[in-house]
Amino acid sequence: MSETCAICGCDLHRDGEYAKPTVKGRSHATRHHFVAERFFGRSANRRGTQRPPIFEKCPWGVEKQSAVFCYECHEELIHNPVFLPQDVEKFAALVKARGFGEQQKLNSREKIAGRIQLFREVIQAGIDKLSG
Numbered sequence: 001m002s003e004t005c006a007i008c009g010c011d012l013h014r015d016g017e018y019a020k021p022t023v024k025g026r027s028h029a030t031r032h033h034f035v036a037e038r039f040f041g042r043s044a045n046r047r048g049t050q051r052p053p054i055f056e057k058c059p060w061g062v063e064k065q066s067a068v069f070c071y072e073c074h075e076e077l078i079h080n081p082v083f084l085p086q087d088v089e090k091f092a093a094l095v096k097a098r099g100f101g102e103q104q105k106l107n108s109r110e111k112i113a114g115r116i117q118l119f120r121e122v123i124q125a126g127i128d129k130l131s132g
Contacts, residue, residue: 003029006067007077019071026072033066039116054109059117094118 003012005027012029019025037043040063041053057063069078083091095101100114 003068005070005073007069007073010070012068012070019075026070028071029068030071030074031066031068032074032078033064034062035060035065037064052109054113054116060120091119091122094122 004010005012010027012027013024014029016028017025018028018030035055035058038051039054040058041051043049043051092101095115095118098114098118100111100118102111
């Protein structure tokens with residue numbers, strides 16, 4: 001069974017050179033959850049450790065679902081989005097307008113949950129706009 005990256009469509013492999021700056025390293029298969037496990041209090045790299053969840057139930061209905069990407073799209077694109085200063089300022093204004101800002105952290109994770117959902121809304125609006 002051959003695998004391809006869910007974003008760029010390149011052919012993937014699982015036989016070495018993961019993360020190396022080579023064609024083979026950049027095309028190594030890697031799995032990514034659509035919604036981070038840590039949002040539900042779980043962590044793959046801290047097995048058995050439970051943290052307070054941000055979400056009790058997935059707002060988008062895709063908890064535990066994932067896709068396979070190449071190293072490049074997963075680690076360099078998905079995990080490292082580019083936020084320019086004006087992007088941060090505008091997003092901060094949206095956060096404040098929606099009531100998701102907080103001057104002092106509270107015990108509740110409700111505000112960060114709101115910011116995460118708002119950020120997802122911003123991504124969706126941008127994709128919808130560019131998709132025509």
